[in-house]
Structures are given as structure tokens and as C-alpha cells.
Amino acid sequence: MFGYLVGRLIQAMMVVFVMSVIVFVGVYAIGNPIDVMIDPGASQEIRENLIRQYGFDQPLWQQYFTFVGNVFQGDLGRSMVYNIPVTSLVFSRLPATLELVLVSVGIATLIGVPAGMYAGYRPNGIPAKLIMALSVLGFSVPTFWIGMLLIMGFAVNLGWLPSGGRGEVGHVLWFKTSLVTSDGWAHVIMPAVNLSLFKMGLMIRLTRAGMVEAMGTDYVRFARAQGLPDRQIVFGHIMRNISIPLVTVFGLELGSTLAFAVVTETVFNWPGVGKLIIDSILQLDRPVMVSYLVMVVLLFVMINLVVDLIYAQLDPRVRLKGGS
Amino acid sequence: MTAALDVKGLTTRFETRAGHVTAVNDVSFAVQPGRIMGLVGESGSGKSVTGFSILGLIDAPGEVTAGAVLVDGVDLRQLSTEDLRKMRGRKVAMVFQDPMMTLNPVLRVGDQMTMAVRVHQPMSKSDALQHARKALEVVGIPSPAERLKAYPHQLSGGMRQRVAIAMALLHSPSVIIADEATTALDVSIQGQILAEVRELADETGAAIVWITHDLAVVSSLADDICVMYAGRIVERGTAEQVIGGPRHPYTQGLLDSIPARHEPGRKLPQIPGSTPQLSRLPEGCPFQPRCPRATDLCRTEPPLDVRDGQAVLCHHPLEGV
Ligand SMILES: Nc1ncnc2c1ncn2[C@@H]1O[C@H](COP(=O)(O)OP(=O)(O)OP(=O)(O)O)[C@@H](O)[C@H]1O
Numbered sequence: 001m002f003g004y005l006v007g008r009l010i011q012a013m014m015v016v017f018v019m020s021v022i023v024f025v026g027v028y029a030i031g032n033p034i035d036v037m038i039d040p041g042a043s044q045e046i047r048e049n050l051i052r053q054y055g056f057d058q059p060l061w062q063q064y065f066t067f068v069g070n071v072f073q074g075d076l077g078r079s080m081v082y083n084i085p086v087t088s089l090v091f092s093r094l095p096a097t098l099e100l101v102l103v104s105v106g107i108a109t110l111i112g113v114p115a116g117m118y119a120g121y122r123p124n125g126i127p128a129k130l131i132m133a134l135s136v137l138g139f140s141v142p143t144f145w146i147g148m149l150l151i152m153g154f155a156v157n158l159g160w161l162p163s164g165g166r167g168e169v170g171h172v173l174w175f176k177t178s179l180v181t182s183d184g185w186a187h188v189i190m191p192a193v194n195l196s197l198f199k200m201g202l203m204i205r206l207t208r209a210g211m212v213e214a215m216g217t218d219y220v221r222f223a224r225a226q227g228l229p230d231r232q233i234v235f236g237h238i239m240r241n242i243s244i245p246l247v248t249v250f251g252l253e254l255g256s257t258l259a260f261a262v263v264t265e266t267v268f269n270w271p272g273v274g275k276l277i278i279d280s281i282l283q284l285d286r287p288v289m290v291s292y293l294v295m296v297v298l299l300f301v302m303i304n305l306v307v308d309l310i311y312a313q314l315d316p317r318v319r320l321k322g323g324s
Numbered sequence: 325m326t327a328a329l330d331v332k333g334l335t336t337r338f339e340t341r342a343g344h345v346t347a348v349n350d351v352s353f354a355v356q357p358g359r360i361m362g363l364v365g366e367s368g369s370g371k372s373v374t375g376f377s378i379l380g381l382i383d384a385p386g387e388v389t390a391g392a393v394l395v396d397g398v399d400l401r402q403l404s405t406e407d408l409r410k411m412r413g414r415k416v417a418m419v420f421q422d423p424m425m426t427l428n429p430v431l432r433v434g435d436q437m438t439m440a441v442r443v444h445q446p447m448s449k450s451d452a453l454q455h456a457r458k459a460l461e462v463v464g465i466p467s468p469a470e471r472l473k474a475y476p477h478q479l480s481g482g483m484r485q486r487v488a489i490a491m492a493l494l495h496s497p498s499v500i501i502a503d504e505a506t507t508a509l510d511v512s513i514q515g516q517i518l519a520e521v522r523e524l525a526d527e528t529g530a531a532i533v534w535i536t537h538d539l540a541v542v543s544s545l546a547d548d549i550c551v552m553y554a555g556r557i558v559e560r561g562t563a564e565q566v567i568g569g570p571r572h573p574y575t576q577g578l579l580d581s582i583p584a585r586h587e588p589g590r591k592l593p594q595i596p597g598s599t600p601q602l603s604r605l606p607e608g609c610p611f612q613p614r615c616p617r618a619t620d621l622c623r624t625e626p627p628l629d630v631r632d633g634q635a636v637l638c639h640h641p642l643e644g645v
């Protein structure tokens with residue numbers, strides 16, 4: 001177990017290293033932030049001063065090592081647009097995204113898994129057909145479009161919910177979150193539902209597939225031969241089996257939603273990291289882009305590790321070995 | 325004495341792309357308490373489907389279309405789903421063919437067994453575990469307490485099959501259907517389990533249906549024998565009758581191909597041809613393309629010929645004893 005963790009950690013570090021190089025090179029290929037930042041009419045002298053100040057006159061590899069050196073001292077650089085440290089910028093936005101993502105993945109799981117289980121349990125019934133039709137809608141209709149429809153319906157026409165932004169925040173431990181106020185929930189529910197639809201479709205289909213497969217296995221038939229009622233067969237036997245692939249997808253979705261809640265955050269004007277990264281790409285705010293992407297990679301690596309640990313816990317046939 | 329298991333005219337059909345196939349065709353037999361009935365036949369003859377049909381475990385696209393299954397005089401086919409469920413495992417239990425697949429791979433043996441215990445006998449988890457441990461002891465599993473903590477993949481095929489047998493024994497059912505329960509095991513363990521099964525039938529008075537393709541196994545174990553071909557019981561009688569004086573040409577062919585009955589070194593006579601496809605059965609007797617005694621008459625449905633309780637489905641039965 002310990003050897004396994006060390007192996008995974010080394011692996012993770014390599015991934016982060018490779019990704020940081022790719023991201024660094026990629027971001028620097030996009031364009032020169034100086035052109036965006038400064039008035040085209042500014043003198044050549046001001047221009048060169050700025051370039052020197054940011055170290056853009058040095059060769060790329062040298063810039064990279066300066067960046068890495070700073071990272072090891074906990075310094076991800078300063079935003080060129082807001083002129084504040086990237087860390088505080090990202091961390092000021094992160095709670096908003098986190099709560100949006102958790103609520104939406106929560107909705108997707110709490111509705112998607114039971115619906116998928118039911119659809120797989122009675123695959124030929126009318127409810128199952130309805131559930132499957134909805135799941136297709138869930139991941140074929142574009143997110144932004146559904147988002148606009150939601151806003152039109154619930155905010156503009158009915159006036160029940162605010163059309164965007166984040167609600168009132170309260171304190172939990174050392175966090176600020178809007179999930180402790182009713183105004184906060186009123187703001188988060190619509191973007192969260194919007195963000196959850198795709199995931200819900202995915203969860204439904206995956207759960208249903210697992211359920212259908214499990215229902216046809218010998219061990220389920222054997223359980224029926226023992227006289228176990230369906231409820232116990234589903235919750236005592238099958239649940240454990242289908243939760244194994246679900247955990248994997250849950251983890252991946254959690255990661256990718258955290259990283260790419262961009263569309264929903266933009267449509268609902270949600271002040272999260274997704275919006276931050278879009279803004280920084282538009283303004284070529286290099287330090288923010290690089291740090292953000294490296295953080296996303298870290299996040300993925302961490303989620304994967306946790307998923308693997310849970311996986312091994314659920315499936316006794318999986319042995320965690322040292323190394324790869 | 326009422327039979328522990330009395331199957332009458334059981335018929336099961338599957339809807340396939342090639343049309344309906346009748347995998348179990350008008351099957352009838354009875355097993356008295358404490359007796360072992362061997363159900364023999366080549367692969368694909370419908371033995372497993374017969375077992376599943378008895379328990380009402382046929383899923384779409386299959387359906388039991390006719391017949392009665394009386395367990396201790398109660399017709400399982402007349403019961404509600406819920407009442408039928410309560411009979412399974414408690415009155416009639418089944419051991420499946422493939423020991424590798426019948427246990428849930430992600431649950432401990434003990435958890436699976438306690439679930440099976442408590443579904444019919446409400447008791448505490450630890451009592452149920454004790455009960456399970458005793459059942460494992462009965463089938464000769466060494467250090468059963470440890471096995472209960474194991475996951476299926478940590479046990480050998482033989483161990484898993486014994487666990488499955490132990491699970492069938494949990495509620496001392498009146499009827500046990502064992503589908504190829506020893507086929508996957510090596511010969512010495514097979515003999516050991518067969519001896520235990522014999523003892524079990526004698527002691528508990530359970531009626532046992534022993535499904536196998538191996539006539540040699542059945543001849544040493546069973547009291548009665550049913551020979552199955554293409555979904556039908558083609559010969560039925562006591563073991564002495566069927567082994568000592570077979571009357572159906574197919575049974576004769578099976579017996580001729582048992583190695584132990586011949587001098588070593590000689591080539592075994594085999595039944596010519598192969599198992600027919602259910603979707604393309606000939607008119608009349610399904611065995612006729614392979615039968616040495618076939619005549620034109622065999623293109624019509626063969627009659628049931630009964631003599632001293634030995635029944636054959638044939639136009640030209642052999643003399644027998
Ligand atoms: N789910 C199914 N769908 C369609 N046909 C089926 C299905 N299950 C069984 N059958 C048909 O029933 C026939 C009998 O199958 P069964 O499994 O009972 O044979 P068996 O005698 O147990 O053979 P084996 O010795 O190989 O286990 C098969 O030939 C097959 O055509």
C-alpha cells in the first residue's frame with residue numbers, strides 16, 4: 001500500500017512536469033501579452049522596459065525555469081491584468097466553482113444513478129424508455145442553449161429565480177460559501193441544474209448499462225434461486241458491482257467539470273474560475289493561464305488517485321501494487 | 325407417498341431469430357424423497373433449461389408455456405411471484421453449472437451466505453454466520469470460518485462449487501437440483517462429493533436431481549435415470565433398468581461409448597452425427613438421422629412405450645432386460 005502510494009506520487013509528479021512544459025510552451029505560442037496590455041501609441045522605451053520587467057526578453061527555457069523556481073517557493077506569479085498574485089486570484093474564485101460543481105455533480109448522481117438503475121431493472125417498460133429519451137436530450141442539446149432557456153423561463157418569464165451571479169455568502173469554517181444562505185441556493189440552483197444535465201445523461205446510461213449486464217449474470221440468477229427478493233438482489237448484490245465503473249466516471253466528471261464549467265459560468269455570469277480562465281485567455285494573462293492549467297492537472301491527478309483507492313476498496317480483485 | 329418433486333408436461337420455449345425453439349418439450353418425471361434422479365444428455369439437450377424451468381427462472385425471450393411442477397404437492401407454476409420466491413432456496417434449491425460465475429465476485433462468501441440464510445430464516449448476522457459455517461463443514465470445506473471471510477476469487481473452483489452446494493443445503497430443501505455440480509472438479513474430489521451427496525439424500529430425505537452429461541457418474545450415483553435428447557425425456561426408469569437394459573437406441577449408444585465398459589485399447593463406438601439444432605429438428609423422432617433402427621415410421625411422432633415403469637419414446641424400442 002505504501003509502495004503503491006509512493007509509486008503513484010512519482011507518476012503524478014512526472015505527469016505534472018510534462019504537462020507544465022506543454023502548457024508553458026503552448027501558452028507562450030498563443031501570443032504576446034505585451035501587445036494586448038499596452039497602448040499601441042506608447043513609446044518604444046516603455047515597451048522594452050515592460051518586456052524586461054516580465055522577463056520576456058529571455059529565452060523560453062530560461063523563463064520556464066524561473067517559473068518553476070518560483071513555483072517551488074509557492075509563487076505562481078502575478079496576474080498581468082489585475083496585478084495581484086495568481087494564487088489569491090484563483091483561490092478567490094475557486095469556492096464559487098467548487099460549490100457549483102459539487103451541487104451539479106450531486107444532482108447528476110442523485111437523480112442519474114437511481115434513474116439509470118430503474119431503467120436497467122425494467123428495460124422494456126415505458127418509464128425506462130422515457131428516462132433513456134431524456135438522457136439522450138441531456139447530452140445532445142448544447143449546454144448554453146439550455147442555459148438560456150432556463151434563464152428565459154425561470155428568471156425572465158416567471159421571475160422565480162435570479163438570472164445570474166452568485167448569491168449572498170456565509171461562513172463555514174474558513175470558507176466563504178453561498179450554500180448556507182437561501183439566496184445563495186436561489187442563485188446556484190439554475191446553473192447547477194444546467195451543468196448537471198450532460199453528466200446526468202452520462203450517469204443514467206452508464207448505470208443502466210451496468211444494471212442490464214448485471215441482471216443477466218449467473219450470480220444474480222443464483223441469488224434469485226436462493227429466494228432473495230429483487231430489492232435485496234439490486235441493493236445487496238448488484239449495487240456494489242455497478243458502483244465500480246460509476247466511481248471512475250464520477251471522478252472524471254468531477255475533475256472535468258471543475259476545469260471546464262466555463263460555458264455555464266459564462267451564461268450565468270457565475271464568478272468562478274471558468275470565467276477567470278476565459279477572461280485571462282482573452283487578455284493573454286499568461287501567469288494566470290499557466291498556473292490555472294497546472295492546477296487543473298494536479299487536480300486530475302489527485303482525483304484519479306482517490307478514485308483508484310476507492311476502486312480497490314470496492315473490487316477485491318484489484319490489488320494495489322507498488323510502482324506502476 | 326407423494327413425490328418430493330413431480331414434473332408434468334413441462335414445456336419451455338425460446339423466441340429466437342430462427343423462430344421458436346422448444347428447449348424443454350413435454351418433460352415429465354417424479355422424484356421420491358431421499359432418492360437421486362440422474363438427468364443425462366448431450367450438451368444442448370436441455371438439461372439446464374429444465375432445471376431453471378422447475379425453479380421458474382426462465383427469462384425472456386424464454387417462457388415456460390405448459391406443465392406443472394409440484395414440490396411437496398404444491399404446484400410452483402400456480403404460485404404468485406412472491407410465493408414462488410419464498411419456495412426458492414427454502415423448498416427447492418439449485419446448484420449451477422459454472423462454479424466460477426455463480427458467486428458474486430465483489431462480496432465475501434460469508435456475506436453472500438448470510439444473505440441467503442436470513443432471507444428465509446430471520447436471525448442475527450452472527451447466528452446466520454454460524455449457520456453458514458456449519459453448512460460449509462457439511463460439504464467438507466476445511467477451516468470454514470476463514471473461507472467465510474474470503475472473496476470468491478480467493479477460492480479454487482472446487483471450493484467454490486462446494487460453497488454453492490453448501491448454499492443449496494442451507495435450508496434443508498425438499499428438492500435439490502444440481503447442474504453438473506462436479507464436472508469442473510477433478511476425479512478424486514468428484515468421488516468425494518458424490519459420496520457426500522448420496523449420504524445427504526439418505527440422511528435428510530431430500531430428493532435430488534443430478535444433472536450431468538456423464539452417464540458413468542450417474543450410473544454409480546442415481547436411483548433413477550432420465551435420458552434427455554433434444555428437449556425430450558426419451559427414456560426413464562430405475563438405474564438398473566436404464567443401465568442394465570436400455571430400451572432407447574440413444575441410451576444404448578451413450579452406454580456403448582462409456583470407456584469403462586470396454587477393454588482398454590479398443591476404439592469406442594460413438595453415436596454417429598452430432599447434437600441436432602433445435603431450430604432444425606426432423607419431422608417425427610428427433611433422433612432418426614443418427615439412429616441405427618430408424619424406419620419410415622420414425623418420421624411420425626414416436627409413442628411412449630411403458631413396461632414395468634421403464635418408459636421410452638420410440639417406435640422400435642430395444643428388448644431391454
Ligand atoms: N437464452 C436462450 N435463448 C435461446 N435459446 C436458448 C437459451 N438458453 C438455452 N437455449 C436453448 O436451449 C437448449 C438447451 O440448453 P441447455 O443449456 O439446457 O443445455 P444443456 O443440456 O444444459 O447443455 P450443457 O451440457 O452444455 O450444459 C440450447 O441448445 C439452446 O438452443
Ligand code: SF4
Nearest residue numbers: 609612615622638639
Ligand atoms: S423412434 Fe425410430 S428413430 Fe427414433 S429412436 Fe426409435 S427407432 Fe430410432
Ligand SMILES: [Mg+2]
Nearest residue numbers: 371372373421
Ligand atoms: Mg447445462
